[in-house]
Amino acid sequence: MNIVVCVKQIPDPAAPQSFDGSHNLNRSGKLILDEADTYGVEMALQLVDKAGSGEVTVVSMGSAADLAGVRNALAMGAAKAIMVSDDALRGTDALGTAKVLAEAIKRVNPDLVLCATESSDGYTGTTPVQVAELLGLPSITFAKSVTVDGSTVKVDRQTEAGYDEVTSPLPCLLTVTAGVVEPRYASFKGIMAAKSKPVEILSIGDLGLGAVTGPAGARQQIISVVAAESRAAGEKHVDDGNAAQEIITFLESIKVL
Numbered sequence: 001m002n003i004v005v006c007v008k009q010i011p012d013p014a015a016p017q018s019f020d021g022s023h024n025l026n027r028s029g030k031l032i033l034d035e036a037d038t039y040g041v042e043m044a045l046q047l048v049d050k051a052g053s054g055e056v057t058v059v060s061m062g063s064a065a066d067l068a069g070v071r072n073a074l075a076m077g078a079a080k081a082i083m084v085s086d087d088a089l090r091g092t093d094a095l096g097t098a099k100v101l102a103e104a105i106k107r108v109n110p111d112l113v114l115c116a117t118e119s120s121d122g123y124t125g126t127t128p129v130q131v132a133e134l135l136g137l138p139s140i141t142f143a144k145s146v147t148v149d150g151s152t153v154k155v156d157r158q159t160e161a162g163y164d165e166v167t168s169p170l171p172c173l174l175t176v177t178a179g180v181v182e183p184r185y186a187s188f189k190g191i192m193a194a195k196s197k198p199v200e201i202l203s204i205g206d207l208g209l210g211a212v213t214g215p216a217g218a219r220q221q222i223i224s225v226v227a228a229e230s231r232a233a234g235e236k237h238v239d240d241g242n243a244a245q246e247i248i249t250f251l252e253s254i255k256v257l
Contacts, residue, residue: 001054003044004110007037009062009069010121023222033069036116038183045077055079059104064201074194075186081199088204093218098130103207113173132173139173
């Protein structure tokens with residue numbers, strides 16, 4: 001069973017964040033594997049182990065100057081990686097990103113594609129299902145349990161009320177939640193082995209893409225970035241016998257009553 005896991009290298013959340021002149025997140029510092037993606041990598045490794053054959057390929061888009069995050073996925077046990085890196089990618093929106101990832105995934109022709117529900121530095125939550133649509137694959141989101149039975153995948157899909165039991169034929173795309181599995185720590189042996197595992201670096205030209213990436217292909221534009229307003233202190237009332245009426249008056253003022 002061959003599985004692709006879409007992963008993202010993000011700026012270290014522990015470091016101060018900043019933006020460039022185009023209001024894009026500054027990614028010039030240390031990059032790490034998004035923690036949300038470690039669950040997909042672990043799930044893929046377990047599924048391949050249960051299948052008894054196959055391999056896990058991680059696919060990413062970003063700068064190839066620092067591959068520490070991708071190497072972390074390889075150290076966990078993934079067999080190889082594909083990194084799409086090109087200066088023309090700077091400023092690409094979610095749909096453009098999906099088009100790039102979809103073209104890279106086509107080179108692998110996997111049985112299953114796994115993604116996080118959303119990245120920790122973007123939070124759009126739209127890219128995975130866009131990838132599925134571009135690949136012509138069925139998709140199931142918010143998987144909290146995944147089982148493969150022959151050519152069918154069975155998923156417990158998390159909902160606000162509990163979970164739905166969903167099945168889909170393979171190949172398909174799944175987004176997995178943080179609780180789907182417990183990601184393993186990379187061993188020293190795995191870290192050393194990751195240094196020699198293949199990482200294919202592709203450009204936009206290699207994928208036959210161009211106008212769909214960068215600011216020119218983006219359908220959204222960041223006009224400005226401002227700090228969120230600090231939360232103001234709430235009002236404090238001491239009950240002098242009129243507390244109930246004060247609550248009613250307040251609820252009426254915000255049109256709850």
